[in-house]
Amino acid sequence: MNVRRITAVATKEWKETVRDRLFLLMSFLLPVVWMVVFGYGLVLDVEHVPFAVLDRDQSSLSRDYVYRFIESRYFDYQGSVSDERDIDRLLGDTAIRMAIVVPERFEEQLLEGRPVTIQTLLDGTFPLHADTLKGYVIAVNRAFTQERITEFLTRTRGLVPEEARRLAEPVSLETRYLYNQEVRSTWSMVPALIMFALMVASPLLTALGVVREKETGSIYNIYSATVSKAEFLIGKLVPYFTISTINVVVLWVIAVWLFGVPFKGSFTAFFLASLLFILCSTGIGLVISLLVRTQMAALIITIIIAMVPTILFSGLLVPVSSLSPGAQVQAHLFPAMYYTDVVRGSFLKGLDLKAMWTDLLALAVFAVALRLVAYSLFTKRPKA
Amino acid sequence: MNRNDGTSLEAVRLWTLRLFVMTRKELLQLGRDAPLLLFLLYSFSLSVYVSGAGIAMQLNNASLVVHDGDHSESSRELIHRFHEPYFRFDGEVRDPKEGMARLDQGTAMVLLDIPPRFHEAIGSREPVSVQLQVDTTNAPQGLSAAAYAARIVGRFSSDLTLSRLGAASDGTMLMPVVDSAHRVWFNQDQDETWFQSISHIMRMITLFAFLLPAAALVREKEHGTVEQLLVSPITPLQIMLSKVLAMTLVILAATALAMVTVLKPVFGVPIKGSVALFFLMTALYSFTTAGLGLFAATVARNQAQVGMMALLVISPMLLLSGIATPFEAMPSWVQTLMALSPLRYFVDVTYGILLKGVGLELLWDSMLAMALLGGTMFGLGMWRFRRQFR
Structure with missing residues (x-):
């Protein structure tokens, strides 16, 4: 290992990067743009669901019932229809996601104290929505039912409303939302976006590093130079590692100042994990760069490998615990999951180094393993 | 008159032949990139299976x-x-x-x-x-x-x-209870493998349709082979069109592979609408996305730049077009911005055809939007490409 030779490779690589203005600009701009666009725009809450109503009863009670959906922020009223066939068409065209059918004699039955069944038709193409929607509908029904029972008991049994209400709801549930009291998806999303930005942009920075030299032939200068394999690989990474490290700090500042996400944990632990994670993500790019022959292949494979598991298996949108066993294995084979734990832990849960050392260890193992793979793949004596 | 007809017929034949030869060249070039080809196969088979079988966004245990x-x-x-x-x-x-x-x-x-x-x-x-x-x-x-x-x-x-x-009371338990009978349409059992596997295919189509032609065009610029093509009798339109054609063919084949090997046999996705229409729409979508990619390729000078631009354009498309999260809940500025994302329309088209079984009578507006976007992007790319070399 010779520091002077590493510096030489790093300087060359740095100059190449800096002279490509568009590339340099993008490598700093991209994470920031993502953070802002996704931080404000990527909303996971199921809200403003378009729905239509078929009210067969047209009574004051049925209107009262329907009104609860209309005034809710979870639903977005698209008008009423008079025929079930209209519902078919609207659902098929994705103009609505749900339809409520209130049966005839809705008011009459309820006033007589009989149960009534409402029909809801849900669009099942996005099963999670359908499921959440069911939950909303049941909650509306429950509240409405309780009022009806209270009213019914006061009217028929002569109870005072207070007593009737207690009878209508003997056991209640008090829910507390931890770590994210207002259940804002921004708070859970923004820290994870730091992971997304590092995981998706950093590998691409390095991905073309070696394969570009292979494709243009300039790699022969390296083959014939005194620089060793390890020196070359380290020197190649220095500029991209620097860029990504600057990005971590910038993203942290955006998360805390622009989005106001509380940072409760230890900055040291967070920063250490971030450095390890950058070593992992740039390592992935490097390994791909060594495996393929063309820049086109390196580009496409890196983008897909960086983006797809990051969206699906990192805990960004779906928690790892609710993946199937097979997918969980895949999630664990990928460094993004551990870093997501660290980022969310540091921001929202206020965990320190002691609570997260396993995640850090995993990241360190990945970082080292990827370096070893890269080292063994790189050869200065190519065949033919 | 007759002679004129003859020559114009001959011109058309020659034009098509040149386009065909160029398309063949692209396919051959792609076919020789073994790592890339293997990865393409993986992306449209095993990877579809893993994400379809593995992801349950509904609350589960x-x-x-x-x-x-x-x-x-x-x-x-x-x-x-x-x-x-x-x-x-x-x-x-x-x-x-x-x-x-x-x-x-x-x-x-x-x-x-x-x-x-x-x-x-x-x-x-x-x-x-x-x-x-x-x-x-x-x-x-x-x-x-x-x-x-x-x-x-x-x-x-x-x-x-x-x-x-x-x-x-006297044993009768009648109470004014309001209950709901839920009927879930298009996917009665809320089988999430359908949603996830179809989403994954759309994700893959988007990535490949953008990247393959874009990288192929920039590569020619980077290596200087595009100068050779431009001094040949081939027009810029043929150069661009051949890349789109070749890559669209590859994507259609890959999509068919995913449907035959994973979607139908493994997950039992009911393909309710017309398969021909679905492939036609996929071709249109690939063309549109390729138009975006080619435009980016005319801006970029090397493949690293094109990669960065792809990330800039594709990640919002993938995350905000409605295959990862509910579209209605997005802030209105996102919804407006996403009117420019062809994926936003392709999502409706794909679920519409595959799960809902609707046809063009309901999907014509999405089709029109994709065609307009694609035509515009392709035209802009063409214009820039011509300007760069004239």
């Missing part, structure tokens, strides 16, 4: 710990109602603090806390409440867990009401 301060018949009855597939009972804790520690570590998601004298309170008809602590670091899942818990406790509570009133 949320880990539940219980602090039972009562240990009575009623508390056991209530705990018993928290069961799979929504909740997985992960043990009892002796003290709420211990439960909170488990939430901190992330080894449990929900803590149910039943107060002492729970049974007694129910017996003496006093109102009583149980506590639920939910980890909402992942907001949608946390909310979903809370909603299910509310459903369970609510049902427990209303059963109690009914039994009390039933016992009190």
Whole structure:
């Protein structure tokens, strides 16, 4: 290992990067743009669901019932229809996601104290929505039912409303939302976006590093130079590692100042994990760069490998615990999951180094393993 | 006249022949890139399977710990109602603090806390409440867990009401209860593998349709081979069109592979609409996305730049067009911005054809939007490409 030779490779690589203005600009701009666009725009809450109503009863009670959906922020009223066939068409065209059918004699039955069944038709193409929607509908029904029972008991049994209400709801549930009291998806999303930005942009920075030299032939200068394999690989990474490290700090500042996400944990632990994670993500790019022959292949494979598991298996949108066993294995084979734990832990849960050392260890193992793979793949004596 | 017809016919033949030769060249070039080809195969087969089978966004076995301060018949009855597939009972804790520690570590998601004298309170008809602590670091899942818990406790509570009133009155248990019969359309069992596998295919089509032609064009610029092409009798239109054609063919083949090997046999996705229409639409979508990619390629000078631009354009498309998250809930500026994303229309088209079985009579507007976007992008790319070399 010779520091002077590493510096030489790093300087060359740095100059190449800096002279490509568009590339340099993008490598700093991209994470920031993502953070802002996704931080404000990527909303996971199921809200403003378009729905239509078929009210067969047209009574004051049925209107009262329907009104609860209309005034809710979870639903977005698209008008009423008079025929079930209209519902078919609207659902098929994705103009609505749900339809409520209130049966005839809705008011009459309820006033007589009989149960009534409402029909809801849900669009099942996005099963999670359908499921959440069911939950909303049941909650509306429950509240409405309780009022009806209270009213019914006061009217028929002569109870005072207070007593009737207690009878209508003997056991209640008090829910507390931890770590994210207002259940804002921004708070859970923004820290994870730091992971997304590092995981998706950093590998691409390095991905073309070696394969570009292979494709243009300039790699022969390296083959014939005194620089060793390890020196070359380290020197190649220095500029991209620097860029990504600057990005971590910038993203942290955006998360805390622009989005106001509380940072409760230890900055040291967070920063250490971030450095390890950058070593992992740039390592992935490097390994791909060594495996393929063309820049086109390196580009496409890196983008897909960086983006797809990051969206699906990192805990960004779906928690790892609710993946199937097979997918969980895949999630664990990928460094993004551990870093997501660290980022969310540091921001929202206020965990320190002691609570997260396993995640850090995993990241360190990945970082080292990827370096070893890269080292063994790189050869200065190519065949033919 | 006749001679004129002859020459123009000959010109058309020559034009098509040149386009064909160029398309063939692109296919050959792609075919020789073994790592890339292998990766393409993987992306449209195994990878579709893994994401289809592996991802369940619906609440599934949320880990539940219980602090039972009562240990009575009623508390056991209530705990018993928290069961799979929504909740997985992960043990009892002796003290709420211990439960909170488990939430901190992330080894449990929900803590149910039943107060002492729970049974007694129910017996003496006093109102009583149980506590639920939910980890909402992942907001949608946390909310979903809370909603299910509310459903369970609510049902427990209303059963109690009914039994009390039933016992009190003459045995008839009629109450003005409003209940819902849910009918889930297009996917009755809410089988998530359908949604996830179809989404994944759309994701892959988008990535490849953007990147393959874009990288192929920039490569020619980078290596200087594009100069050779431009001094040949081939027009810029043929150069660009041949790349789009070749890559669209590859993508259609890959999509067919995914449908034949994974979607139908493994997940049993019912293909309700017309398969021909679906492939036609996929071709249109590939063309549109390729137009975006080619435009980026005319801006970029090397493949690294094109990669960065792809990330800039594709990641918002993938995350905000409605295959990862509900589109309606997005802020209105995102919805406006996403009018420019062809994927936003392709999502409606794909689910429409594959799951809902609708045809062009409902999808024509999405088709028109894709065609307009694609035509515009392709035209702009053409214009820039010509300008660069004239």
